[in-house]
Amino acid sequence: MIKLNNAGLLLDSCPVDGEWSHARSGQTMAVVNAATGEKIADVPLMGQAETRQAIAAAEAAQQEWKQQTAAERAKILHRWASLMHDNSDDLARLITLEGGKPLAEARGEITYAASFISWFAEEAKRVDGVLLQPTSADRRFIVTKQPVGVCAAITPWNFPAAMITRKVAPALAAGCAIIVKPAEQTPLTALALAKLAECAGLPAGLLQVLTGDAKEIGGELCRNATVRKLSFTGSTQTGRLLMAQCAPTIKKLSLELGGNAPVIVFDDADLDLAVQGIMASKFRNSGQTCVCANRIYVQSGIYPALCAELVQAVEALKVGNGLEEGVTQGPLINEQAIEKVERHIHDALEKGATLLTGGHKHPLGGNFFSPTVVANVTQQMSFAREETFGPVAALFKFETDAEVVNYANDTEFGLAAYIFTRDAKRQWQIPEALEYGMVGVNTGLISSEVAPFGGMKQSGLGREGSRFGIDEYLEMKYVCVNL
Ligand code: ADP
Numbered sequence: 001m002i003k004l005n006n007a008g009l010l011l012d013s014c015p016v017d018g019e020w021s022h023a024r025s026g027q028t029m030a031v032v033n034a035a036t037g038e039k040i041a042d043v044p045l046m047g048q049a050e051t052r053q054a055i056a057a058a059e060a061a062q063q064e065w066k067q068q069t070a071a072e073r074a075k076i077l078h079r080w081a082s083l084m085h086d087n088s089d090d091l092a093r094l095i096t097l098e099g100g101k102p103l104a105e106a107r108g109e110i111t112y113a114a115s116f117i118s119w120f121a122e123e124a125k126r127v128d129g130v131l132l133q134p135t136s137a138d139r140r141f142i143v144t145k146q147p148v149g150v151c152a153a154i155t156p157w158n159f160p161a162a163m164i165t166r167k168v169a170p171a172l173a174a175g176c177a178i179i180v181k182p183a184e185q186t187p188l189t190a191l192a193l194a195k196l197a198e199c200a201g202l203p204a205g206l207l208q209v210l211t212g213d214a215k216e217i218g219g220e221l222c223r224n225a226t227v228r229k230l231s232f233t234g235s236t237q238t239g240r241l242l243m244a245q246c247a248p249t250i251k252k253l254s255l256e257l258g259g260n261a262p263v264i265v266f267d268d269a270d271l272d273l274a275v276q277g278i279m280a281s282k283f284r285n286s287g288q289t290c291v292c293a294n295r296i297y298v299q300s301g302i303y304p305a306l307c308a309e310l311v312q313a314v315e316a317l318k319v320g321n322g323l324e325e326g327v328t329q330g331p332l333i334n335e336q337a338i339e340k341v342e343r344h345i346h347d348a349l350e351k352g353a354t355l356l357t358g359g360h361k362h363p364l365g366g367n368f369f370s371p372t373v374v375a376n377v378t379q380q381m382s383f384a385r386e387e388t389f390g391p392v393a394a395l396f397k398f399e400t401d402a403e404v405v406n407y408a409n410d411t412e413f414g415l416a417a418y419i420f421t422r423d424a425k426r427q428w429q430i431p432e433a434l435e436y437g438m439v440g441v442n443t444g445l446i447s448s449e450v451a452p453f454g455g456m457k458q459s460g461l462g463r464e465g466s467r468f469g470i471d472e473y474l475e476m477k478y479v480c481v482n483l
C-alpha cells in the first residue's frame with residue numbers, strides 16, 4: 001500500500017465538527033491509483049446529515065475566528081504553509097498516486113498551493129476600510145469590510161492541493177470558516193492538507209472536509225442559508241447547476257469553469273519560444289488543466305516550421321507512471337477522458353485533418369494516451385468548440401490578425417489565451433482584443449499567487465489569488481453616522 005514518511009498524512013476519516021469522523025452510514029468510497037487502477041484507500045461516503053453538522057460547526061467556529069486579529073490568523077496560516085513545505089514529498093506522492101500527474105509536477109503543485117497560503121496570510125493584514133467625504137458636516141461615512149461567514153468550496157481532481165488552498169487561504173485570512181468537498185478521485189490530498197492545518201493550530205470547525213456523495217453534499221451546501229458563499233472550480237456544466245442551486249439563497253459565487261484556450265503564433269514569433277510555450281501550456285498534467293492550450297492558431301508563414309519542431313518536442317515526451325523517474329506524461333484521469341480525446345481526433349480526421357504523431361492509446365494500456373499532434377484543423381471540428389482536456393495539440397492555420405482574433409473569440413469560453421509575437425504593437429493590441437480573463441504574451445505559463453486568475457463569459461465569475469482574491473470572501477459595509 002502507500003508508504004509515506006509521515007504515516008499520519010494518510011487518512012481514512014474526515015475532519016467534521018472537531019472530530020476525525022467516518023460516515024454515519026459506515027459507507028466508504030474507494031480511491032484508486034490513477035496509473036494502475038489499483039485501490040489505494042477508502043474514504044468516508046458522507047452525505048446530507050454530515051454536511052448539516054459541518055455547517056453548524058463552521059458557523060460556531062467562525063464567530064470566534066472573525067474576532068481574532070489579522071496577525072493572529074496570519075501566524076497560523078504561515079505555520080500551515082511551512083508544514084506543507086516540510087511534508088512536500090508525501091503530499092506530492094499522494095497527488096501522483098490519486099491524480100496521476102508526474103511527481104515533479106506534483107511537487108511544483110505543492111509549492112504553488114502553499115504560495116496562496118503565505119500570500120493571503122499577508123493580505124489579511126491589508127483588509128482596510130475607508131472614511132468617505134460626507135455630504136453634510138454632521139455626518140461621517142465609514143466603509144468597512146467583514147468576512148462573509150460560512151463558505152463552501154467544491155474542487156476538482158486536476159489540482160488536488162492548489163484548487164483547495166486558493167479558496168481556503170483567502171477564506172480563512174478574511175475570517176471565514178470553510179467546508180471543502182474535494183473531487184471523488186482525489187480526496188486523500190485534501191484530508192492530508194486539513195491534517196496539516198490542524199497541526200498548524202487552526203481551531204476545529206474552520207476547515208472541514210467532506211468526502212463522499214457529490215450531489216448530496218453539494219446540494220446541502222448550495223441550499224443551506226447559513227452558507228453565504230460557494231467557490232467552485234470544475235466543469236461549466238456543473239457550474240451552471242450549482243449556480244442554479246444557489247439562486248434561492250442568493251449566495252455569493254466564485255466560479256472557475258472550463259476554458260478553450262487559443263494559442264496564436266504569428267509569423268514574426270521566436271519559433272523556439274513558441275514551441276516551448278505550447279509544450280508548457282498544452283502538455284502540463286497531460287493536457288488536463290483549464291488553461292491548457294486547446295486551439296493552436298499558426299500563421300501560414302511559420303506553419304510548416306512550427307509543425308516540424310512541435311512534433312519533435314512531442315515525440316520526446318515520456319509517458320508512464322508519474323512515480324517513475326523522467327516521466328513527463330502521466331495517465332488521463334479516467335476512461336471517459338480517453339474517449340473524449342479519441343472522439344475529437346476521430347472527428348477531425350474524418351473532416352480532413354492530418355495526424356502528425358500519436359493519435360492512439362499508449363502501449364502501456366490503462367488510461368495512458370500517446371501525445372498527439374493533429375494539423376489542418378478547422379473551425380468546423382470539435383477541437384474548435386470543446387475543451388479536449390487531453391494530450392493533443394490541434395494546429396489551425398490562419399492568414400490575418402483580424403481573422404485569428406475572430407476565431408479565438410468564437411467560443412462561449414474566455415479563460416486563458418496565449419500569443420507569440422515579437423511585434424510590440426501586436427503584443428498590446430491582440431491581448432486587448434481577446435475576450436479572455438488572462439493572456440500570456442510569449443509565455444505558456446501564467447499562473448501565480450500574485451496575479452488574478454479567472455475567466456470571462458462562461459468560463460466563470462470572480463478572480464482567485466492576487467490582492468483582489470480576498471475580496472471574494474469579504475462583504476463591504478457602509479456605516480452612516482449622524483453626529
Ligand atoms: P469533472 O467532469 O472534470 O470531474 P466536475 O465539474 O463534474 O468536473 O467536477 C468538479 C467537482 O464538482 C468535483 O468535486 C465533483 O465531485 C463536483 N460535482 C460534480 N457534480 C456535482 C453536483 N451535482 N453537485 C455538487 N458537486 C458536484
